Structure formats: C-alpha cells, structure tokens
Amino acid sequence: MKTFYFNSGVKPFNTNFEMQISKGNKFINGELHHPFNVPDNVPDGSVLYCLTDSAVELYGNYDCFIVAEVLGGNMSSKYAVFYK
Secondary structure (H helix, E strand, O other): OEEEEEEOOOOHHHOOHHHHHHOOOEEEOOEEEEEEEEOOOOOOOOEEEEEEOOHHHHHOOOOOEEEEEOOEEOOOOOEEEEEO
C-alpha cells in the first residue's frame, strides 16, 4: 500500500493546526494535505488528477489514466485517478 497526499489548499491560520496533525494530516509548503492510501501498483511519482466515487465509469477507458481504489486514509472518495 502507498500513501499519497491531497492538497486541500487550507492555510494553517484557517484551521486548528494541532487538531489537523492529530488526525494524520500534514502541512506541506504551508498548505493542509490529507493522506490517502492506494495499492502498490500505482507507480511512484504518479500525479493525482482527481478523487471520485465514479472513476471507473468516467476514466477507466482512457489510456492516459490509472484508476486506483482508495484503501484508507482521510479521504472519503472510493477512487483516485492518476495521470500515467
């Protein structure tokens, strides 16, 4: 399983810093990032395109995307879509 981070764009002064850290979120380059886990078959360095609940129907037939099931973390979406 691999962990990626979704950049929420939230700044530290707009949220409770300690609460976010206790939930497993990270501040990277001054913005709040939420972790999510995907299978190991997603290549290192893949770039997140979107998180969604209907990725297979929308993106599964395109060769330029990798559709991976979200296996846990702090995101509620079922799928992560990455650029190949």
